[in-house]
Amino acid sequence: MNAAVARLRPWLLAAGLLAAMALATARTAAPEVPPQVDTVATGGEWRSARDSGVLRIVIVHQGFEHVHSRLWIEWLAVGERGAPRRVARVLVKELSNGMNVIDTGGRGETFQDGRIRLRATHTYSHERSDITIETGKPGQYKLP
Numbered sequence: 819m820n821a822a823v824a825r826l827r828p829w830l831l832a833a834g835l836l837a838a839m840a841l842a843t844a845r846t847a848a849p850e851v852p853p854q855v856d857t858v859a860t861g862g863e864w865r866s867a868r869d870s871g872v873l874r875i876v877i878v879h880q881g882f883e884h885v886h887s888r889l890w891i892e893w894l895a896v897g898e899r900g901a902p903r904r905v906a907r908v909l910v911k912e913l914s915n916g917m918n919v920i921d922t923g924g925r926g927e928t929f930q931d932g933r934i935r936l937r938a939t940h941t942y943s944h945e946r947s948d949i950t951i952e953t954g955k956p957g958q959y960k961l962p
Contacts, residue, residue, distance in 0.1 A: 854878045856887070859922060862929030864893055866955045869905055871895035873929060873953060875936075877920050884941045887920040889913050891934065893956040906956035913949065913961075917941050923948070 851858070857877040864873055874892040879885050889910040894902045913920055913936075922928045923937030934951040953959050 852878075854880060857922060859928055860894070862932065862934065862953070864932065864953060864956065869895040869956070871902070871905065873934065875928075875934060879919065881916075881941075885919055886916045886941050887914065887918055889920050889936075891951070891953065891959055893953075908957055908959065910951065910959065910961075913938060920949070 855876060856879045858874065860872055860874040862873040864871060871894045874894055876890040876892065878888045878890075880888065891908055891910060892904050893906045895905050896902050917940060918938040919941060920936050920938050923935075928935055932953050934953065936949045936951070937946060938949050939946050949961070951959050951961055
């Protein structure tokens with residue numbers, strides 16, 4: 819039994835070294851996210867005549883005394899090799915005017931049937947409201 823363990827020892831050491839190197843590479847290969855980014859969420863689906871894919875939202879909080887949010891919607895398509903690519907990206911100007919703090923409201927159902935459901939809190943009055951954004955073709959959205 820000791821001879822078998824002695825023969826496996828170099829392989830076990832090599833496997834441990836490779837695992838440690840993979841972990842170190844994963845830490846350094848992660849994309850850099852700016853500190854202002856509060857939320858990135860991906861879900862839902864979109865389709866057009868040329869492409870299809872998933873939606874992603876990016877919420878950035880700005881300010882100090884009166885925090886407010888900026889919200890972007892992105893349309894991502896998955897390429898042949900499985901690497902996603904951004905097809906379109908828009909700033910939701912109606913909600914990024916310095917008057918709202920936006921979040922997902924702790925919902926597990928942020929993305930539903932081409933809609934994005936969020937919660938907004940007014941920066942000054944602290945009034946809360948539920949927001950639904952209807953998405954369309956890449957780059958198109960509307961607030962009902």
